Amino acid sequence: MSSLLSAAEPSLSPPIAKTVPKTIEAHGDKRQDPYFWLRDDARKSPEVLSYLEAENRYTEAVMKPTEELQKKLYDEILARIKQTDESVPYRKGDYWYFSRTVEGQQYGINSRKKGSMAGTEEILLDQNVMAKGEKYFRVANMSVAPNQQLMVYGTDTAGDEVYTLQFKDLKTGQLLADKVPGVYYSIAWSNDNKTVFYTVVDEAKRPYKVLRHTLGTDPKSDTVVFHETDERFELQVGKSKNDRFIYIQSGSKTSSEVRYLDGNQATAAFSVLYPRANDIEYDVVDRGDDFYVRINDKGRNFRLVRVPQKSPAATSAWSGCRRRARRCRMPWK
Numbered sequence: 113m114s115s116l117l118s119a120a121e122p123s124l125s126p127p128i129a130k131t132v133p134k135t136i137e138a139h140g141d142k143r144q145d146p147y148f149w150l151r152d153d154a155r156k157s158p159e160v161l162s163y164l165e166a167e168n169r170y171t172e173a174v175m176k177p178t179e180e181l182q183k184k185l186y187d188e189i190l191a192r193i194k195q196t197d198e199s200v201p202y203r204k205g206d207y208w209y210f211s212r213t214v215e216g217q218q219y220g221i222n223s224r225k226k227g228s229m230a231g232t233e234e235i236l237l238d239q240n241v242m243a244k245g246e247k248y249f250r251v252a253n254m255s256v257a258p259n260q261q262l263m264v265y266g267t268d269t270a271g272d273e274v275y276t277l278q279f280k281d282l283k284t285g286q287l288l289a290d291k292v293p294g295v296y297y298s299i300a301w302s303n304d305n306k307t308v309f310y311t312v313v314d315e316a317k318r319p320y321k322v323l324r325h326t327l328g329t330d331p332k333s334d335t336v337v338f339h340e341t342d343e344r345f346e347l348q349v350g351k352s353k354n355d356r357f358i359y360i361q362s363g364s365k366t367s368s369e370v371r372y373l374d375g376n377q378a379t380a381a382f383s384v385l386y387p388r389a390n391d392i393e394y395d396v397v398d399r400g401d402d403f404y405v406r407i408n409d410k411g412r413n414f415r416l417v418r419v420p421q422k423s424p425a426a427t428s429a430w431s432g433c434r435r436r437a438r439r440c441r442m443p444w445k
Contacts, residue, residue: 124173127166201229205260219243222254236263236282252297253277257305258355258375262288262327264308266295273297273317277310279327292331300351300358302378309337309349309358319347322360324378338371338382351375352398358382359396368393372403385424 131146152160175182195215201208207224208231214221219239225231236254243249246269253266253275261282266275277292277299296311296319306327311319320341323334337360340347344364351358352375360371360382369388373380385396385403393414394407403419 124170126170127163129163201225204256205258207256207260209256214240219249220251222251224256234282236280237265242267253295253299253310255299255301256282257301258303259305262305264299264301266299274313277308277325288327290325290327290329290331292325292334298348298350300349302358303355303375304378307378309360311347311349316343318343322347322349326378345369354398357398361395362388363393366391366393368395370394370396372396383424385419 129147129150132149134145134148136143136145136148150160150163155161195213198212199210201210203209207226208229209222209224210229211220211222213219217240219242221235221239222237223233223235225233237251239249239251242251248269248271250268250271251265252268253264255265256263263280263282264277265280266277268275273296274293275295275297277290277295279288279290280286281288292308292310294312296313298319299308299310301308308325308327309322310325312321312323314320320339321336322338324337325331325334338347340362342362342364345362345367346364348361348363349358350361355375358373358375360373362369362371367388367390370385371382372385373382385405386394386407389409392407392409394405394409396403396405398404398421401421403421403424405417405419406414407417408414
C-alpha cells in the first residue's frame with residue numbers, strides 16, 4: 113500500500129484543524145477541549161462543514177492511486193454475498209413474517225404470507241422505495257399489532273439512531289396520521305391494538321424514559337410511564353412472546369430491575385417484579401400462571417425460579433446473597 117501512495121504524498125498537505133480554547137466543567141472537574149468547536153449537532157456550521165470537506169478532498173487525493181485495488185476488493189467481497197436472499201420466516205397469528213433482499217437493491221423488503229409460506233406475498237414495507245431521495249435511511253422498531261391489522265415502524269434519515277414512528281393500516285395500505293418523533297430502539301404494543309409503549313433518550317443518548325402513545329392523540333401529550341433517574345441504568349421496553357405481559361427492563365453493568373404490566377390493561381401502572389439490588393441481575397419470561405425468572409442472587413451463576421404471577425413478592429424464593437455476575441439479556445432481545 114505504501115508504494116501506491118508514495119507518488120501522491122509529497123504534493124499533498126493535510127488540512128490542520130485550528131485550536132480554540134474551551135474549558136468544560138463537570139462533576140467538579142475542569143478539562144480543556146481545543147477542538148470543541150468542531151461539534152456541530154445541527155450539521156449546519158459553514159466553518160465545520162468546510163473543514164470536513166477539506167479532509168474529504170485530502171482523503172480522496174491520498175487514496176486515488178488505490179482506486180483499482182479498492183474496486184477489486186469490493187467486487188471480490190460482493191461476489192461472496194448472496195444478494196438475493198430471504199430470512200427465516202416466523203409465525204404470528206395466521207401469518208408468516210419474513211424479509212428478503214434483491215440483487216442490485218440496497219435495502220430489504222418486509223413481507224408476510226397468510227396460512228403458509230406457499231401463500232401470496234403481501235409486501236408490508238419496501239425500504240428501497242421508502243429510501244428514494246434520502247442520503248441516509250434506516251428502518252427499526254417494526255412491529256405488527258396483536259390483531260395483525262396495524263403495523264408500527266420507525267425511520268431514521270439523519271443517522272443519529274433516533275427514529276420517527278409511523279403507523280400503517282394493513283387492510284388499506286394507508287399510513288395513519290400519527291407520527292411520533294424522537295423514539296429509540298424498543299417498543300411494545302398493548303393488546304387493545306391502539307396503544308404503543310416506546311423509549312426515548314437523553315442528551316447522552318441513554319434510553320431513560322418509557323412513554324405511552326394512543327393512536328389518534330397528539331404525541332406531545334404522550335404519558336411518561338417510567339423515568340429512570342439513575343444514570344447508571346438504561347431502559348428497554350418489550351413484550352412477552354405470548355402477548356400476555358409488557359416488560360420494562362432497567363439495566364446497568366451489574367444490576368437489573370424488571371417492571372411488568374398486563375398487556376390487556378394499557379393504562380394501568382407497572383409493577384416491580386423484584387427491586388434492584390447491587391450486583392444482582394435477572395430476566396423473566398411468563399408461562400401459564402407463573403413467571404420464570406433467571407437470577408444470580410445465590411452466587412456467580414444464575415438459577416431458575418418459578419414465581420406465581422398473583423403474588424410475586426410473597427415468595428421466599430427471592431432471598432439470597434449479593435454477588436457479582438455476568439450481564440443478562442432480556443428474553444425479547
